[in-house]
Amino acid sequence: MERGISPIRLNEYLQEVGGDLNRAVELYVWNSRMAAECFATIGHLEVLLRNAVDQVFKEYCKEDERGIPWFLQLCSGLNDEDLASIAGAREQNAKAKRPDSRDRIIATLTFGFWSHLFNAKHEELWRQCLYKVFAQGINPHVTRKTIAGLVESVRITRNRVAHQNFLKAFDIPKAMQDVFRLAYLISPQYGEWLERDASRWREVYDQCPQIDTDTLIVPGRVAWDIYQYQPIYVCKPERFFRDMRYLAFYENRSIRSQIPMILRVFDQVPWNEEEAQRLCASDDVMNRKLGHALEWAFSSEGREVAHGWANSENGYKVLLLTPCRGSKQGDDGHLVLPNGDIPHMRSGAYVQNHRYASSHDLLVARSTDDLRYSIN
Incomplete structure (x- = not known):
């Protein structure tokens, strides 16, 4: 064969x-x-x-x-x-x-x-x-x-x-x-x-024989609001996630249709303007993207969208993502769900801390009940 x-x-x-x-x-x-x-x-x-x-x-x-x-x-x-x-x-x-x-x-x-x-x-x-x-x-x-x-x-x-x-x-x-x-x-x-x-x-x-849980689903209105301005997800440092390809946002009882690809994971990023300047001057394109996101975080718009950034001596964990867009464009791996947001019809929150699912299922799901390969 x-x-x-x-x-x-x-x-x-x-x-x-x-x-x-x-x-x-x-x-x-x-x-x-x-x-x-x-x-x-x-x-x-x-x-x-x-x-x-x-x-x-x-x-x-x-x-x-x-x-x-x-x-x-x-x-x-x-x-x-x-x-x-x-x-x-x-x-x-x-x-x-x-x-x-x-x-x-x-x-x-x-x-x-x-x-x-x-x-x-x-x-x-x-x-x-x-x-x-x-x-x-x-x-x-x-x-x-x-x-x-x-x-x-x-x-x-x-x-x-x-x-x-x-x-x-x-x-x-x-x-x-x-x-x-x-x-x-x-x-x-x-x-x-x-x-x-x-x-x-x-x-x-x-009937695809190889379906992986490749998507991290995180909750939170603020996280979703931030992503619409900057292609990042920010959380506490050293927070453990499985190695995933995509990230999805669960907000207002729905999984949002934007499924960005995770480009790089940065742990314990110093959260100050000096670090932003250092990253912006880097030769590495991903570092520069993170630096520009940090600059935005310290702007008046960034502080307003995030309702103020809590101080953290250990910095933050930051997932750098593909940017939000109206439709799927280019070959950067970003997904936009063709059926729109995926509603959660049952009582209780579908995601509380975080959850994993299959992008294969997300692309065709009409509700969270259709997500066969979903684990906490």
């Missing part, structure tokens, strides 16, 4: 399970099933998207009246790159000895062709007709930029699952949310069918 899969390809899976070859292969099989299910769901979306665009262009270019397919009309508004893609599709059909029919050409055009129609180069086409692809243009909140972001997210996911890249560390729930959101914007009925009946991604996702 190791030779067949190749040591290089299997290496990520081995690292995930501590070198256990049997468990690595089990995870590899799950990864293939997960990729296949995501790819099939995106395939359904691709059919919807291309048919919706085709219909809009057909009407815009008065295809029935002129008798010429919109993608062959000089007045279509397509650029040279688009026309080259169309020519490539026709050439591909010719080589395969398939008919050069209108429907065959539409089916042969790649997802990249359809997704590129919503980039900035097609702003004029968006204003003229492409906006009609989405809910017949009746949704004033849909912009070309919004659609471009969604189709790019779907394109990246499509490429990742098509090559069966490692998905354990990939934000599958966010990726699939973008797929369904795009489908709903084109056709609410189709979107509902796709999410509820045609896709089994959640079932496969829940």
